[in-house]
Structures are given as C-alpha cells and as structure tokens.
Amino acid sequence: EIVLTQSPATLSLSPGERATLSCRASQSVSSYLAWFQQKPGQAPRLLIYEASNRATGIPARFSGSGSGTDFTLTISTLEPEDFAVYYCQQRSNWPLTFGGGTKVEIK
Amino acid sequence: EVQLVESGGGLVKPGGSLRLSCAASGFTFSTYRMDWVRQALGQGLEWVSSITSSSSSTTYADAVKGRFTISRDNAKNSLYLHMDGLRAEDTAVYYCARRRTGDRGDFDYWGQGTLVSVSS
Numbered sequence: 045e046i047v048l049t050q051s052p053a054t055l056s057l058s059p060g061e062r063a064t065l066s067c068r069a070s071q072s073v074s075s076y077l078a079w080f081q082q083k084p085g086q087a088p089r090l091l092i093y094e095a096s097n098r099a100t101g102i103p104a105r106f107s108g109s110g111s112g113t114d115f116t117l118t119i120s121t122l123e124p125e126d127f128a129v130y131y132c133q134q135r136s137n138w139p140l141t142f143g144g145g146t147k148v149e150i151k
Numbered sequence: 152e153v154q155l156v157e158s159g160g161g162l163v164k165p166g167g168s169l170r171l172s173c174a175a176s177g178f179t180f181s182t183y184r185m186d187w188v189r190q191a192l193g194q195g196l197e198w199v200s201s202i203t204s205s206s207s208s209t210t211y212a213d214a215v216k217g218r219f220t221i222s223r224d225n226a227k228n229s230l231y232l233h234m235d236g237l238r239a240e241d242t243a244v245y246y247c248a249r250r251r252t253g254d255r256g257d258f259d260y261w262g263q264g265t266l267v268s269v270s271s
Contacts, residue, residue, distance in 0.1 A: 078257040080196075087246055087261035088196065099251075099259060131196055135257060139212050140186075140198040 046070050048132050048143035056151040063119040065146045067132035072112045076136040079108055079117045082145075083128045091130075092117060122148070153177040153260045155247050160265030167237050167269070173230040173247030173262055181205075181225035184250040186258065187232050189243035189267075199245070200232065203254050215241075237269045 047070040057063055067077065075095040080088035090099040092108035095115060105120040119126055127150050132143040159171040173185070187199040200221040201210045209221050218236040223229065230247050244266050248258035 080258075082196075087263055088258070089261075090251070090257060090259050093251060093257040093259075133196070133198075133257070138210055140201070142196040142198065145195050 045139055046073060046134055046137050046141050048134060048141055050130075050132060050143035050146045052146060053144070054147045054149060056149050057122055058151045059122050059124055061122050063117075063122055063126070063148055065117040065119075065130055065148075067110075067115040067117070067143050069113045069115075069134060073134040073136035075111050076134055077108075077110070077115050078133045078135070079106075080131045080133065081126075081128050082131065088131065119148075153249070155249065155260055155262035157245065157247055157262040157265035160245065160267045162268045162270065163237055164271050165238060165269055168233070168235045169237065169267060171232040171234070171245055171247075171265055171267070173232075175228045175230065175247075175249070178249070180223075180228040182253055184254045184256075185223060185230045186248050186250065187221060187230075187245055188248055188258070188261075189241075189245045190264075191240075191243045194243075197243075202230070234267070237267075239269050241267060242269045243267060 049068045051066045077095045079092040082088045096108045107118045129145045129147045131145050154176045156174045186201040202221045220233040222231045244264040246264045247262045249260040250256040251259040
C-alpha cells in the first residue's frame with residue numbers, strides 16, 4: 045500500500061499570505077496525484093488532478109506541482125474561504141490512498 | 152448539473168447489514184467508474200470500493216473485502232454498497248464519488264454523504 049504523508053499537519057496563516065502544502069509518497073505514483081479541499085460538514089472538492097491540473101472552476105491561486113514521490117499544493121494568496129483541510133490522494137496503485145490531511149487555519 | 156445523492160445510512164448493531172444507495176443525475180452514469188469513500192467522524196478520508204462503468208470489475212479495500220459488495224444498476228442510474236458483518240470501526244460518513252474521465256481519473260463529484268453508525 046502506498047502511504048501518503050502530508051506536512052505540516054496544521055498551517056497557521058493570515059489571509060493574503062502564501063500557503064505551501066506538501067505530500068510525500070512512500071513510492072512513486074508518477075503524476076497520479078490529486079488534491080482535495082474539505083470544509084466542515086461538506087464533501088471534499090477536487091482542486092488539482094494529475095499533480096498539476098486545476099479542476100473545473102478552481103481559481104488560479106491554487107496550483108500543484110511535483111511528480112514521483114514529492115508533491116506540493118500552493119495557494120498563492122489565501123482568501124478567507126480557503127481555510128479548510130486539504131488532502132492528497134493517489135490512484136497509481138490499488139488500494140487508492142489518501143494523506144492524513146493538512147489543516148490551514150487562520151492565524 | 153451533476154448530482155449524487157446517497158441514502159440508506161443509519162444505526163445498526165455489530166454484525167448487522169445495511170445497503171447504501173447513490174442516485175446519480177445530470178450525466179451519463181453508465182459511462183463512469185464510481186467509488187465509495189468513507190470518513191470516520193473527525194478523521195481523514197478512506198477509500199472503500201470501486202466499480203467500473205460496465206460492472207466488469209470491482210475492487211475493495213482490505214478492511215472491507217469479503218464483507219462489502221459494490222454494485223450498480225445503469226438503467227436506474229444508481230450505485231450501491233451492500234455491507235454485511237458490520238463492525239464498530241465501519242462507523243463513518245459514506246460518500247459516493249464519480250471518476251473524472253470514464254473508467255479512469257480522479258474523484259470530480261461527490262455526494263453529500265450518508266452516516267452509518269455501528270453500535271449495540
């Protein structure tokens with residue numbers, strides 16, 4: 045099973061700041077990595093697919109990079125609605141696995 | 152508009168059974184792989200099971216293999232998860248999710264979830 049390790053667990057930032065979230069895979073997942081945002085009481089929302097492609101309707105301030113085992117989600121300028129939990133997920137191998145999440149909270 | 156609506160959750164005793172349903176609309180259901188993902192309260196996301204668009208292939212997480220069965224009825228635009236031998240650790244919100252591109256791709260649409268509670 046591919047283990048995805050997200051860091052940091054919590055990121056305390058202010059609106060307008062830049063957020064950099066990391067996801068590291070225990071073995072190569074090529075570019076088969078996605079990022080999701082989840083707010084309390086809501087279903088996850090796809091932000092980035094195949095490591096660097098923004099999903100439909102996702103603002104340009106969200107960007108993804110990386111391949112193989114190391115991936116990054118960057119939020120260039122945090123908006124108030126961006127404070128949430130973010131998960132990475134791989135579909136390179138069965139079973140599909142998710143990272144443990146990074147909570148982006150207001151400082 | 153793509154919509155996924157889960158139902159069938161509830162309180163069940165350990166060892167009991169439950170069938171979850173996911174009603175799909177707003178897209179050609181029969182051409183998309185579908186999955187179930189669960190989330191225990193306050194915890195992260197855990198993939199449960201996947202089924203191809205034609206039902207030709209199903210895959211399960213080890214934690215549910217042999218106890219859960221995924222199926223679909225393309226004529227009714229519906230996805231199902233039959234759960235037997237339920238355990239306390241199966242307590243979670245269960246989401247159905249569509250794959251972005253046919254039988255491959257990432258989860259681009261999710262339902263709102265249905266809560267399954269396993270307790271005596």
